[in-house]
Amino acid sequence: MFKIFIIEDDKKLSALLSQNLEKWNFITKEVEDFSNIINEFINYDPNLVLLDINLPAFDGFYWCSKIREISKVPVIFISSRNSNMDIIMAINMGGDDFIQKPLSTEILIAKINALLRRTYSYHDTQTNVIEYNGIVLDMKDNILIYKDEKIELTKNEYKILYVLIKNNNKIVLRDDIMRVLWEDESFVDDNTLTVNINRLRKKLEEYGIKDVIKTKKGQGYILS
Structure with missing residues (x-):
């Protein structure tokens, strides 16, 4: 219906x-x-x-x-x-x-x-967007919209934010994020994920989105 x-x-x-x-x-x-x-x-x-x-x-x-x-x-x-x-x-x-x-x-x-x-x-009239606390992720153009600002994301930044928003009420394990980014995390240095997370955090902070990605030590990340 x-x-x-x-x-x-x-x-x-x-x-x-x-x-x-x-x-x-x-x-x-x-x-x-x-x-x-x-x-x-x-x-x-x-x-x-x-x-x-x-x-x-x-x-x-x-x-x-x-x-x-x-x-x-x-x-x-x-x-x-x-x-x-x-x-x-x-x-x-x-x-x-x-x-x-x-x-x-x-x-x-x-x-x-x-x-x-x-x-x-x-026509396909699906919205192709997901939202979390005013953060709108456009899944068609890989951009983030926040307070009328359109924020360009890299491929990895988009994937990280997407998986976190889709699982916004629970911790997303580091291994699970790495599988999303690189398909097989066993061939990726664990520090590479940390670098990507920190870059995404810095970009979000530049637009006033602060402390939204929380680290759960020894486990992964969760949205605050």
Whole structure:
């Protein structure tokens, strides 16, 4: 079943949308923290987004552009604003469609189904990102995104960070990391891993990400 992420400030409307969509066998999630929309989006990994323009702090245009930095997932704007400029802005920011409030459930469902058919027939819409405490790892381009900064990573830096984030709640053994980096750790000097870890730590600190990789003596590493 398709998952839909609802970014709507009107709680009653948001709940109504969720209720109606679930009747049509969609799985829904309503945004919980309007200051943390991207992290919620990444963790939920939806197939489609319903996005209002008028939101707390940043508007829907802003959040659509942030979503477009990491995903091609279809976005439908839903708004009481209906000027030509609003519609043009919505499309220019990466929106796929625009529906004016008050919403017709029948029209909304028809547009959602049509957009899902077109999108998932021809495109891969996976987000290709993983996230940990505001650190977003783009698995397609091997870059790290943190506070709107794009940080280039070497092949080994990317692999180290990837395996640590994928196992963020447990210690990753040094041998396991070395297998990821070099396939057979028996032919690699143990100090080489330490050098790579230290380089990654230094790069992260340059962008304000401090003390995120903790050493567990005699075992390996864990994210703090």
